[in-house]
Amino acid sequence: MFTNDLLKSKRILITGGGTGIGRAMAERFLQLGATVYICGRRREVVEKTAAELSASIGGTIEGFACDVRYPEDVEPLIEQLWAKGPLDVLVNNAAGNFLARTEELSAHAFEAVIGIVLKGTINMTLACGRRWLAAKNKGVVLNIATTYADTGSAYVVPSAVAKAGVVALMRSLAVEWGGRGIRFVAIAPGAIRTEGAFSRLLPTPALEKMLLDHNPLHRLGTLEEIANLGAFLISDQAGYINGEMVYMDGGEMLAGASTFSLMGRQMPDAAWEMMKPKKK
Numbered sequence: 384m385f386t387n388d389l390l391k392s393k394r395i396l397i398t399g400g401g402t403g404i405g406r407a408m409a410e411r412f413l414q415l416g417a418t419v420y421i422c423g424r425r426r427e428v429v430e431k432t433a434a435e436l437s438a439s440i441g442g443t444i445e446g447f448a449c450d451v452r453y454p455e456d457v458e459p460l461i462e463q464l465w466a467k468g469p470l471d472v473l474v475n476n477a478a479g480n481f482l483a484r485t486e487e488l489s490a491h492a493f494e495a496v497i498g499i500v501l502k503g504t505i506n507m508t509l510a511c512g513r514r515w516l517a518a519k520n521k522g523v524v525l526n527i528a529t530t531y532a533d534t535g536s537a538y539v540v541p542s543a544v545a546k547a548g549v550v551a552l553m554r555s556l557a558v559e560w561g562g563r564g565i566r567f568v569a570i571a572p573g574a575i576r577t578e579g580a581f582s583r584l585l586p587t588p589a590l591e592k593m594l595l596d597h598n599p600l601h602r603l604g605t606l607e608e609i610a611n612l613g614a615f616l617i618s619d620q621a622g623y624i625n626g627e628m629v630y631m632d633g634g635e636m637l638a639g640a641s642t643f644s645l646m647g648r649q650m651p652d653a654a655w656e657m658m659k660p661k662k663k
C-alpha cells in the first residue's frame with residue numbers, strides 16, 4: 384500500500400509498544416523507514432520485542448522501561464530521546480482495561496486504568512509538546528482510543544471515562560497547538576485479537592461470538608489494518624487531518640453503541656465472578 388520510504392527519517396515513540404497493537408505499529412513503521420522507540424513497564428518485554436523486530440526487519444528500534452503514569456519516569460525518557468534530536472511522532476497506545484460491574488470497583492481499580500490511559504497520555508503529550516513548541520519543531524500525536532470513547536460504555540467504565548478524556552485532550556490541543564505545527568489524530572479500533580485485550584475483555588468463545596454476531600462484517604479487525612492506518616495518519620500524506628478520530632471497527636458503532644454494553648447485560652452472575660481478579 385505504501386512506498387517503503389513513507390516514514391523515512393521519522394523518529395517515533397510508541398508507548399506500550401512491546402505487545403499487541405503497539406508492537407504491530409512498531410513493526411510496520413520500521414518497515415516504512417522510521418526509527419522506532421518503544422516503552423512499557425516491563426523492560427524484558429520491550430527489549431525482546433526490539434531485538435526480534437530489529438533481527439527480522441533491520442533498521443533502528445530501541446526498547447525502554449517507562450511507566451507512563453509517572454512524570455518522573457516520563458521526563459527522563461523523553462529527555463534521553465531528545466538528546467539525539469527531536470522526536471517527530473508520539474503514539475499514545477499504552478492502556479489498561481478490564482470487564483467489571485462498576486459498583487464492584489474499588490477506587491484503586493479506577494485509578495489504575497485512569498492512571499495509565501489518561502494521565503499517561505497527558506504526561507507523554509506534554510513532555511513532547513513542550514519541547515516541540517519551545518524549539519518550533521513539527522510533531523504528530525497519534526492516540527489509540529476506543530469506539531466507546533464518544534458514547535461511554537457499560538462494564539468498562541474506567542476505560543470509557545479515561546478514553547473520553549484522551550479524545551477531549553486530542554481535540555482541544557489540535558486547535559490550541561495546530562497552528563504551531565503539532566498535529567493530533569486518533570484511531571478508534573474495534574476488536575483486534577491481542578493477548579492483553581482478549582484475556583481481560585473477551586476471555587470465552589461465547590463472549591467473542593456475541594461480539595462477532597453484532598459486528599456488521601462478522602470479523603475482528605487485524606493488526607495489519609490498524610498498523611497501516613496508523614502509518615498513514617502519522618505520515619505527511621495525512622498532513623491536513625487534525626483533531627480527527629478515525630473509526631476502524633467494521634461498522635460496529637453504527638450497529639449499536641458498545642458491544643460491551645450489549646454483552647454485559649446478558650451475562651449471568653457466574654460469568655461476572657469469573658471476570659474478577661485472581662487473589663494475589
Ligand code: HXC
Pocket residue numbers: 478479480481482483488489490491492493495496529542572573574575579580583584658659660
Ligand atoms: C475488577 C480489577 C480487575 C477486574 C484489576 N482490578 N483487575 N477490579 N475487575 N478484572 C483492580 C484490582 O483489584 C486493584 O484494586 C486495581 O484494579 C489495580 O489492580 P493491580 O493489578 O494492582 O494494578 P496494575 O498491576 O497496575 O494493573 C493494571 C491493570 C491490568 C489495568 C489492572 O489489567 C494491566 O496491567 N493492564 C495492562 C494491559 C491491558 O489492560 N491491556 C488491554 C487493553 S485493551 P484493589 O482495590 O484490589 O487494590 C483496551 C480496549 C479494548 O483498552 C477494547 C476491545 C474491543
Ligand code: NAP
Pocket residue numbers: 398399400401402403404405422423424425426428449450451452475476477478479480499503527528529530571572573574575576577578579580581
Ligand atoms: P496490550 O497488548 O495489553 O497493550 C497494552 C500495552 O500497554 C502493553 O504493552 C503494556 O505493557 C503497556 N502498558 C500498560 N500500562 C503501562 C504503563 N503504566 N506504562 C507504560 N506502558 C504500559 O493491548 P492492545 O490490545 O495491544 O491495546 C493497545 C491499545 O489499543 C490500547 O490503547 C487499547 O485501549 C487499544 N484498543 C485495543 C483494542 C483491541 O481489541 N485489542 C480495541 C480498542 C482499543 P506493560 O504491561 O509492560 O507496561
